[in-house]
Amino acid sequence: MRITLLIQGAPYASDAPRSALRFARAAVRSGHRIHRAFFYNDGVYIANAFATPPRDETDVAAQWVDFARSHDVDLTVCVAASLRRGIVDDGEAEQYELGGANLRDGFEIVGLGQMVEGMLEGDRTVTFGA
Amino acid sequence: MRSVLYLVRKPPGPLANEMIDMMLVSGVFEQPARVLFLDDGVRQLAGGQDASLVDRKDTAKAMNALPAYDVDELFAHAGSLAERAIDPDDMAVKARIVEDDEVAALLRAADVVVTD
Numbered sequence: 371m372r373i374t375l376l377i378q379g380a381p382y383a384s385d386a387p388r389s390a391l392r393f394a395r396a397a398v399r400s401g402h403r404i405h406r407a408f409f410y411n412d413g414v415y416i417a418n419a420f421a422t423p424p425r426d427e428t429d430v431a432a433q434w435v436d437f438a439r440s441h442d443v444d445l446t447v448c449v450a451a452s453l454r455r456g457i458v459d460d461g462e463a464e465q466y467e468l469g470g471a472n473l474r475d476g477f478e479i480v481g482l483g484q485m486v487e488g489m490l491e492g493d494r495t496v497t498f499g500a
Numbered sequence: 501m502r503s504v505l506y507l508v509r510k511p512p513g514p515l516a517n518e519m520i521d522m523m524l525v526s527g528v529f530e531q532p533a534r535v536l537f538l539d540d541g542v543r544q545l546a547g548g549q550d551a552s553l554v555d556r557k558d559t560a561k562a563m564n565a566l567p568a569y570d571v572d573e574l575f576a577h578a579g580s581l582a583e584r585a586i587d588p589d590d591m592a593v594k595a596r597i598v599e600d601d602e603v604a605a606l607l608r609a610a611d612v613v614v615t616d
Contacts, residue, residue, distance in 0.1 A: 486531055
């Protein structure tokens with residue numbers, strides 16, 4: 371089964387990205403495929419490359435990137451939600467004349483259309499709310 | 501095409517507007533989309549609210565733009581409205597009032613359910 375994930379909770383204010391990752395690992399172990407993970411609302415904070423959690427905490431963003439590379443998952447964050455929260459890639463940093471870009475390697479900034487497309491293409495969509 | 505039910509359970513606030521954006525994009529993609537307001541979500545429908553008093557965008561106004569994007573099936577759970585003393589005749593957004601069994605039917609009918 372092709373599964374699309376919608377993750378809306380922030381990495382340090384909710385369990386959403388961790389729960390979603392545990393779900394994704396379990397789904398892959400059961401023979402399913404995670405087609406796309408779309409981060410929305412405060413979920414986009416996971417793509418902030420400047421986030422530096424203390425060493426004794428797990429870095430859920432790094433874990434997501436590892437998982438996505440191993441299992442060919444599209445890691446996407448919503449462009450409007452990201453801009454609002456200060457997550458930008460090089461193109462946006464230039465366009466909006468910001469001090470620098472901070473999109474974490476492994477993530478891609480996309481439009482909401484990618485989420486709707488994920489719903490349409492996937493066999494299942496699972497939401498992890500805030 | 502896979503149909504989606506947006507299940508709105510949270511009160512008006514900044515996140516509500518991002519949810520509406522997603523509904524609009526479903527409309528643009530011509531995806532069959534319905535919206536069900538349940539629990540505190542029905543507060544988004546209540547009349548007599550002035551979002552500008554708290555420096556917010558008017559959620560009801562955005563909701564009322566949905567039919568222009570072919571998202572025109574909005575439903576509100578009767579029990580949630582009653583629990584919060586929201587008068588169905590005084591709602592800022594037009595939605596069909598549904599009982600518990602119709603909520604179950606809406607959930608079953610949708611290919612995808614997206615919650616806030």
